[in-house]
Amino acid sequence: MAGARAIGSLPVPNVQELAKTCNGPDEHIPERYIRPEASSEEVISNYHGEAIPIIDLNKLLSPQSSEECVKLRSACQYWGFFQHYLWNKLQLINHGVPDEVIANLKRDIVDFFSQPLDAKKEYTQLPNSLEGYGQALVFSEDQKLDWADMLYLQVHPSDSRDLRFWPTSPASFRRSLDAYSSETKSLALCLFEFMAKAVGAKPESLLGIFEEQPRGLRMTYYPPCLQSDKVMGISPHSDVVGLTLLLQVNDVQGLQIKKDGKWLSVDAPNGAFIVNIGDTLEILSNGKFRSVEHRAVINPNKERISASLFHYPCENMVIRPLTEFVKDGKVNYRSISYLDFMTQFFTQQLDGKNRLEMLKLE
Ligand SMILES: O=C(O)CCC(=O)C(=O)O
Numbered sequence: 025m026a027g028a029r030a031i032g033s034l035p036v037p038n039v040q041e042l043a044k045t046c047n048g049p050d051e052h053i054p055e056r057y058i059r060p061e062a063s064s065e066e067v068i069s070n071y072h073g074e075a076i077p078i079i080d081l082n083k084l085l086s087p088q089s090s091e092e093c094v095k096l097r098s099a100c101q102y103w104g105f106f107q108h109y110l111w112n113k114l115q116l117i118n119h120g121v122p123d124e125v126i127a128n129l130k131r132d133i134v135d136f137f138s139q140p141l142d143a144k145k146e147y148t149q150l151p152n153s154l155e156g157y158g159q160a161l162v163f164s165e166d167q168k169l170d171w172a173d174m175l176y177l178q179v180h181p182s183d184s185r186d187l188r189f190w191p192t193s194p195a196s197f198r199r200s201l202d203a204y205s206s207e208t209k210s211l212a213l214c215l216f217e218f219m220a221k222a223v224g225a226k227p228e229s230l231l232g233i234f235e236e237q238p239r240g241l242r243m244t245y246y247p248p249c250l251q252s253d254k255v256m257g258i259s260p261h262s263d264v265v266g267l268t269l270l271l272q273v274n275d276v277q278g279l280q281i282k283k284d285g286k287w288l289s290v291d292a293p294n295g296a297f298i299v300n301i302g303d304t305l306e307i308l309s310n311g312k313f314r315s316v317e318h319r320a321v322i323n324p325n326k327e328r329i330s331a332s333l334f335h336y337p338c339e340n341m342v343i344r345p346l347t348e349f350v351k352d353g354k355v356n357y358r359s360i361s362y363l364d365f366m367t368q369f370f371t372q373q374l375d376g377k378n379r380l381e382m383l384k385l386e
């Protein structure tokens with residue numbers, strides 16, 4: 025994601041500190057954080073009586089996997105509505121990442137954010153970089169702001185790591201993140217392989233595009249707010265990347281996805297990853313997989329922390345539907361260089377929906 029490295033975010037107040045000063049029922053919340061849409065749009069917690077599909081990777085990989093495959097396929101089709109709208113968000117269990125590796129990372133992320141502001145500020149984003157501690161994607165002085173602070177780090181390949189932003193306190197942070205990065209490495213590749221297979225494409229078709237595995241981890245801290253119906257944790261967006269593995273760090277829920285114009289709360293069971301399809305995979309798969317709009321809401325009493333592991337394609341790629349996914353001959357998206365696509369995202373020239381709409385062919 026080196027292209028995106030030259031792009032920065034405007035500095036804004038630290039939300040964790042701000043939250044302490046306005047955590048009463050009637051306390052004034054600065055105007056830039058007031059989000060009428062947080063309470064005006066309908067939220068449902070049960071979608072036609074179904075929860076987001078839970079996929080057991082262990083079963084999927086076993087020689088007797090056909091039952092889980094059928095489950096996966098029908099779950100995805102049910103979730104999609106259209107024949108070709110198969111899979112956009114699911115939960116993954118028995119994923120093979122050791123519990124200890126996840127527990128260590130979770131503990132260190134919690135410890136990082138619970139330090140005094142001065143300690144965290146040592147890792148503050150620089151003006152032309154999105155790595156480090158701060159907020160992502162603030163481009164103008166009148167842009168509405170999210171009720172969250174973030175620490176974003178490029179984790180793979182190893183030589184892309186900028187250790188200036190890697191916390192040394194807590195002391196085990198770097199080790200924990202390094203272990204998490206290696207243990208999750210084969211997971212996404214396995215998913216890419218399996219997903220291709222699930223829609224009848226060659227299992228290796230997606231692998232080449234993601235083989236260098238550029239990955240970044242965004243750890244997001246959402247402070248509580250008694251007036252949680254007035255603020256927004258993360259504004260609605262779709263992830264620009266290939267695939268995101270989302271880990272709920274402290275068991276407080278808050279993620280919502282858009283389904284048929286309504287917001288649907290996603291409750292992640294303990295130990296599961298939420299797998300999220302990004303815009304890049306939608307294009308590569310010619311729309312067989314759809315990226316999904318999502319947002320995060322705030323809990324009135326409890327802080328929430330999540331960690332999103334973004335999987336980017338190789339940097340010099342041109343993103344276009346792969347022939348393997350265009351078997352009926354109809355190409356549904358125009359090509360775009362990945363760097364241009366990222367730049368549109370990081371400079372908010374186009375919001376998520378329009379980013380893809382612009383590339384759709386009739
Ligand atoms: O915190 C969450 O649940 C969502 C985070 C997210 O959407 C992101 O990091 O892109």
Ligand SMILES: [Fe+2]
Nearest residue numbers: 261262263318
């Ligand atoms: Fe996201």
